[in-house]
Every structure is written in structure tokens, then in C-alpha cells.
Amino acid sequence: MAKREIELAGRTLRIETGKLARQADAGVLVQYGDTVVLTTVVYSKEKKEDIDFLPLTVNYRELAFAAGKIPGGFFKREGRPRDKEILSSRLIDRPIRPLFPDLFSHELQITSFLLSSDLENEGDILGIIGASTALTISEIPFLGPIGAVRIGRIDGEFIINPTVSQLDNSTLNLVICGNEDSIFMLEGGAKEVEEEVVAQAFERAQEEIRRLVVIQKDLREMVGKPKIDGESIPRDMEEEIRGIATQRVIEVNNLIDKEARREGFKRILEDLTKQLEGKYPERLNYISLILDKIIREDVRARIIKEGKRLDGRGPEDLRPISCEIGVLPRTHGSALFTRGQTQCLAVATLGTKSDEQFVDNIEREESKSFMLHYNFPPFSTGEVGPMRAPSRREIGHGALAERAIQPVLPPEERFPYTIRVVSNILESNGSSSMATVCGASLSLMDAGVPVKTAVAGISMGLVKEEDRTVLLTDIIGDEDHYGDMDFKIAGTRRGITAIQLDLKVKGVSTQLLKEAMMRSRDVRMEILDIMSKTIDKPKSTISQYAPRITTLTVPKEKIGEIIGPGGKVIRRIIEETGAQIDIDDSGKVVIATPSEEALRKAELQIKGIIADAEVGKVYLGEVKRINSFGAFVEILPGKEGLLRISEIAPYRIKNIRDVLKVGDKIMVKVIDIDALGRISLSKRRVLETSNRKDYYRRR
Numbered sequence: 001m002a003k004r005e006i007e008l009a010g011r012t013l014r015i016e017t018g019k020l021a022r023q024a025d026a027g028v029l030v031q032y033g034d035t036v037v038l039t040t041v042v043y044s045k046e047k048k049e050d051i052d053f054l055p056l057t058v059n060y061r062e063l064a065f066a067a068g069k070i071p072g073g074f075f076k077r078e079g080r081p082r083d084k085e086i087l088s089s090r091l092i093d094r095p096i097r098p099l100f101p102d103l104f105s106h107e108l109q110i111t112s113f114l115l116s117s118d119l120e121n122e123g124d125i126l127g128i129i130g131a132s133t134a135l136t137i138s139e140i141p142f143l144g145p146i147g148a149v150r151i152g153r154i155d156g157e158f159i160i161n162p163t164v165s166q167l168d169n170s171t172l173n174l175v176i177c178g179n180e181d182s183i184f185m186l187e188g189g190a191k192e193v194e195e196e197v198v199a200q201a202f203e204r205a206q207e208e209i210r211r212l213v214v215i216q217k218d219l220r221e222m223v224g225k226p227k228i229d230g231e232s233i234p235r236d237m238e239e240e241i242r243g244i245a246t247q248r249v250i251e252v253n254n255l256i257d258k259e260a261r262r263e264g265f266k267r268i269l270e271d272l273t274k275q276l277e278g279k280y281p282e283r284l285n286y287i288s289l290i291l292d293k294i295i296r297e298d299v300r301a302r303i304i305k306e307g308k309r310l311d312g313r314g315p316e317d318l319r320p321i322s323c324e325i326g327v328l329p330r331t332h333g334s335a336l337f338t339r340g341q342t343q344c345l346a347v348a349t350l351g352t353k354s355d356e357q358f359v360d361n362i363e364r365e366e367s368k369s370f371m372l373h374y375n376f377p378p379f380s381t382g383e384v385g386p387m388r389a390p391s392r393r394e395i396g397h398g399a400l401a402e403r404a405i406q407p408v409l410p411p412e413e414r415f416p417y418t419i420r421v422v423s424n425i426l427e428s429n430g431s432s433s434m435a436t437v438c439g440a441s442l443s444l445m446d447a448g449v450p451v452k453t454a455v456a457g458i459s460m461g462l463v464k465e466e467d468r469t470v471l472l473t474d475i476i477g478d479e480d481h482y483g484d485m486d487f488k489i490a491g492t493r494r495g496i497t498a499i500q501l502d503l504k505v506k507g508v509s510t511q512l513l514k515e516a517m518m519r520s521r522d523v524r525m526e527i528l529d530i531m532s533k534t535i536d537k538p539k540s541t542i543s544q545y546a547p548r549i550t551t552l553t554v555p556k557e558k559i560g561e562i563i564g565p566g567g568k569v570i571r572r573i574i575e576e577t578g579a580q581i582d583i584d585d586s587g588k589v590v591i592a593t594p595s596e597e598a599l600r601k602a603e604l605q606i607k608g609i610i611a612d613a614e615v616g617k618v619y620l621g622e623v624k625r626i627n628s629f630g631a632f633v634e635i636l637p638g639k640e641g642l643l644r645i646s647e648i649a650p651y652r653i654k655n656i657r658d659v660l661k662v663g664d665k666i667m668v669k670v671i672d673i674d675a676l677g678r679i680s681l682s683k684r685r686v687l688e689t690s691n692r693k694d695y696y697r698r699r
């Protein structure tokens with residue numbers, strides 16, 4: 001058993017191995033505060049043939065017992081992964097995936113279990129550290145180790161690994177992964193934070209990442225296993241394929257259309273396989289790898305040497321953009337955003353409080369009044385594929401776009417709606433998540449949601465060859481695949497709201513990331529200018545098809561009166577108005593109705609229930625009961641007063657029923673409220689005040 005620990009942001013971080021999960025190829029226990037994560041790594045000793053990708057699976061699971069909870073539901077056990085677990089799995093996967101040899105094709109599984117949670121220190125960061133450490137000390141070839149921290153910013157000060165409660169007050173929530181001198185992966189959100197400040201966060205995080213890398217290397221020296229040998233592509237086979245395919249690859253890459261290029265490369269691969277299957281029957285899986293290598297080299301050479309991209313643009317050029325709103329007649333808000341061959345149809349729907357999403361996380365239970373869902377159907381890339389539950393990629397892209405939009409939404413007190421935006425990608429050739437940000441922003445404005453400002457996003461790329469580096473603006477799919485970086489940055493005119501970085505090289509400098517961010521800011525302004533020509537501010541009213549919602553705050557002691565005995569009063573209001581009414585223990589009342597008229601009717605009834613009668617005030621009341629000495633008139637919902645026979649008219653009345661009947665609507669004045677709260681009314685004094693003494697003359 002081996003153990004190393006350091007102090008990190010005033011808390012002890014401990015990494016331990018050799019005690020748990022000893023039959024795994026490596027098992028690591030990481031503890032921070034009282035939060036504990038066990039991460040294991042296991043690989044298949046036989047390589048997987050006929051594949052040209054890394055068969056890596058990462059699973060991060062939060063076990064309910066970690067927080068002293070029992071899972072809900074009928075089965076009382078953990079079920080399918082929650083969105084947070086999926087996002088955490090992606091957070092672990094993305095920085096380590098590029099750090100394996102190109103030809104490593106053994107099945108590899110990384111599993112992280114949250115075993116204990118102190119409800120303040122999150123486990124996802126520990127999962128990244130645990131995965132890196134386990135791979136580092138195992139025999140699996142891995143180009144690590146890497147470290148990871150979360151960084152926040154409160155009152156202008158950076159906070160390393162802020163607690164869950166601190167994040168509530170933070171303008172920054174950013175996960176940063178890297179090694180001693182480079183950044184590998186970024187993921188997070190911000191509340192319109194300037195690019196310069198975000199760049200400073202990179203540098204601050206790098207200091208702590210270095211320390212995390214050092215203790216992992218110490219553990220490798222203590223208990224690390226010798227690494228297995230990697231494979232290499234046979235030189236003779238590669239030279240033969242290059243001689244056959246290089247010129248054809250150059251010709252296909254001259255084609256501007258993505259689909260035409262794809263078909264061209266498909267024919268080259270088919271021809272190569274047919275030509276070489278007899279000569280290299282056991283190496284056919286290398287053919288696609290070598291062809292992909294040749295394509296990659298040509299794509300990158302064009303950019304580095306000629307400054308020319310596959311679609312004909314220069315490195316800093318933006319693809320053509322078009323925007324349209326109100327494209328669907330019965331939705332609450334809709335927008336079509338097209339950038340090159342990437343197209344997003346975003347639709348905003350407004351709902352009531354009952355439409356909120358209940359989220360049961362390990363740290364705390366909460367409800368979400370804003371949701372953004374991203375769908376990526378196979379037809380968007382011209383392919384046939386199954387339509388199943390949302391993929392991890394779809395959940396991840398949706399979460400990124402949701403973070404980008406969240407900071408500009410109005411507070412619930414001002415706009416008490418549940419908001420759902422659905423992004424359907426209809427065409428895709430790179431940066432569909434950033435198209436989603438733009439489309440979502442437009443659809444919310446079309447729906448009349450009073451957002452603070454518009455949000456746009458752009459993806460920056462990179463090609464780096466030895467001492468030459470070229471940044472690419474608005475990358476397409478092939479530039480993501482064959483390039484070195486996919487850096488997504490979303491924000492407003494004031495600053496960044498969401499950021500995500502994935503690399504295919506072993507890290508980039510903070511200075512290069514800062515340069516990319518500064519360039520993206522200029523491009524973002526250009527996109528926002530284009531969007532503003534379609535709609536520059538939210539519509540003044542919401543769709544006629546959206547529910548009407550208003551919020552009241554009533555005294556807590558009045559809640560019972562609104563509900564009534566056995567819910568009798570509130571049910572009556574609902575039946576009469578068609579309203580949906582939600583009341584919480586604080587006295588907040590949310591009323592939602594299909595029409596403005598019904599909303600006002602329900603609102604007046606509730607205000608009437610909580611209102612108190614005032615002496616000297618005139619009310620329109622309804623006669624409820626009549627007896628020999630007077631009539632009982634309801635002047636406010638559930639509040640009746642006595643109208644004595646002598647106060648009905650300025651003359652003597654023998655029989656009340658001669659002038660009043662049950663159901664009559666009459667104007668009455670409150671003339672007295674006694675110590676017991678009994679209300680005395682007068683109609684006579686209303687008539688005298690209005691100088692209409694002859695209103696009730698005997699007939």
C-alpha cells in the first residue's frame with residue numbers, strides 16, 4: 001500500500017493505492033475533506049482487432065449511501081446514470097482520451113465510485129485525479145499524469161476548489177486539467193466574465209495542477225508497473241499505401257463540399273482494401289489508419305503552408321450566417337440559425353411552476369426552471385442510425401449551451417415561468433453546440449422572455465506543427481477531427497458565459513488559449529451583430545399560445561383561507577377560472593391560466609380572500625341570505641357582512657324580499673367592524689352619497 005497527500009486550498013488531498021480493488025489493473029482512493037472517490041482501471045489483455053479507435057469506457061457513479069441516503073423509487077437502488085453522473089464521466093474521459101498511443105486498441109474501462117460525500121467537496125475532480133493516477137501506476141501506456149482543479153471567483157478573488165455553497169456566490173465555475181506546463185481540458189460557466197480574467201484563472205490553476213502531477217509521479221516511483229510496449233504501423237505497408245493514395249487524397253481534399261469529400265475517401269478506402277487484402281490479410285485494419293494519417297497531413301499542410309482551409313476560407317474567416325425567427329406558427333418561440341453547413345432549429349416553450357424539473361443530486365435536492373435539451377438526429381450528417389435515448393454527447397452539448405444561456409435569464413420574481421429550449425440539429429458540419437447557443441438566444445427573444453442580452457458562441461481550432469501555429473476561427477467537422485483543438489467559447493458583449501476545451505495534442509500554453517479567446521471575442525461581436533439584425537431585443541409580449549402567469553405574495557396566515565376547508569375555496573377558484581394555482585409555505589402564490597381574462601379573474605378572487613374589509617369603503621357585494629331583520633352580503637370572497645333592514649333604503653321597508661333577493665349584486669358601504677370582526681353594512685348611505693335617494697321608490 002502506498003499513499004501521498006498535499007494541502008490544497010486549506011484541505012488535505014490524499015491519494016492511496018493498494019488497499020482496495022486489488023484485482024483491477026490499478027485502483028486508487030482519492031480523499032478530499034470527507035469526500036472519497038474510488039477509481040479503478042482495467043484493460044483487456046487481448047487487443048481488439050479491426051478497429052481504428054480507442055475502445056475506452058468511463059463510468060462515474062454517485063452511490064446514494066455516500067451521503068447517507070436511500071434511493072427513491074420502487075426498487076430502492078441506483079438506476080440509470082443521472083445527467084450529473086454522465087457529465088462527470090465525460091469530464092474524466094475528455095482529458096485522458098488523447099493521452100494513449102495511436103494504435104492502442106485494447107478495451108479499457110475506467111470506473112469511479114463516489115463512496116463518501118461531505119456535501120461540500122464534489123467528487124468529479126477527484127475522479128479525474130484518480131483516473132490519471134490509476135493509469136500512471138498501471139502497465140497501460142499513458143502519456144500522463146495530469147492534474148485537475150475547479151476554480152471559482154468571489155469578490156474578485158480566485159478560489160481553488162470552491163465548495164458547493166461557495167459556488168452559489170461565484171462568478172466563475174471552471175474545471176481545468178493539465179500537466180506541469182500545459183492545459184489539456186477546460187469545462188465550465190461564467191457570469192459574463194472578461195476574457196482577461198478567465199486567462200488569469202488558467203494561470204492560477206496551473207500552479208496547483210503542477211503539485212498534483214508531482215505526487216502522482218511520486219506514487220509511480222513507489223508502486224508503478226512497467227508499461228507494455230506499444231504497436232507501430234508496418235513501414236513497408238505505409239509506404240506502399242502512400243504511393244497509391246497520396247495524390248488521390250490531395251484531389252479529394254480540393255473538393256469544397258463535405259459530402260463529396262466523404263464519398264471520395266470512401267472510394268479510396270474501398271479500392272485500397274480490394275487491392276491489398278491478398279497481400280496484407282492480417283493487417284487490413286491498418287489501411288484506414290494509414291489513409292486517415294495521409295488525409296490529416298494534407299489538411300494540416302494546406303493550413304500551415306498555404307493558409308487555406310478545406311472549404312476555401314482563410315484561418316480567420318467566419319462561415320456565412322443566416323438567422324430567422326418565428327418559423328413555427330404554434331410554438332411559443334422559434335428560431336432557425338444556420339452557419340455554413342451547420343443548422344439549428346431552436347424552440348422555446350414556456351410552462352408553469354409544475355413543469356419544473358426536480359433534480360435529486362447527492363449534494364442537495366433542487367428544482368430547475370430552465371432546461372436546454374440538444375438533439376442530434378443521424379440525418380443531420382446524412383447517415384442512417386438508431387434513434388434511442390439521448391447520448392452522452394447530446395447531454396454534454398445541451399449542458400454546455402444551458403450554461404451559456406443561464407446568466408442572461410430574468411429572475412423568477414420578474415418572470416415566473418418554467419422555460420424549456422429544445423435544439424434540433426438539422427445539419428451538422430462542426431460547432432453544432434455553439435449554433436445551439438445562438439439559436440436558443442434567438443428563440444427566447446422570439447418567445448418574449450426578457451433576457452438581459454443576446455448570447456452567441458464560436459468554436460476555435462488549432463493546427464500546430466513544430467514551431468508553426470495557426471489558430472482557426474469557426475472550425476468545421478474535418479478541422480475538429482484533423483486539427484489539434486476544439487475550443488468552444490460562448491458569451492455576450494460583456495464577457496464569457498460558457499467555455500469548453502478539448503485537445504488532441506499534449507497540452508497548449510495559457511498564452512495560446514488567451515490569444516484564442518481574444519480572437520473569439522471579436523468574432524462573437526460579429527455574430528451578435530448579425531443576430532441583432534433579425535431581433536435586437538425580446539418581444540414585448542409573450543406568444544398568445546403561452547400560459548399567462550402572475551405571482552402574488554400573501555401573508556402566511558392567509559394561506560389557509562385561500563385553500564379553504566379541505567381545499568374547497570381553491571378548488572372553486574380553479575373550476576371557475578381554469579387556473580393552475582401553486583402556493584408554497586412562504587406565502588408565494590403562482591397563478592397560471594390559458595388567457596389574460598382568466599388570469600385577472602383568478603387574481604382578483606385571491607386578492608379578495610386575503611383582503612380585509614375597511615370601514616368607510618364601498619364594495620360590490622352579493623346577497624347570500626335573507627331573513628326578517630336584514631340580509632347577509634358577501635363583500636369579499638368568504639367575507640360576509642350584515643345589511644340591516646334599516647340600512648337598505650332611505651325610507652321604511654316592511655319586507656326585505658320586496659326589494660332584495662338572493663343573488664342580487666348591490667353596492668354597500670362598511671359602517672362598522674366590531675371587536676369580534678363582525679361587519680355592518682349600509683346601502684342607504686351609498687345612495688345618499690351618490691344623491692340617488694329615489695333609487696328605491698315603492699312601486
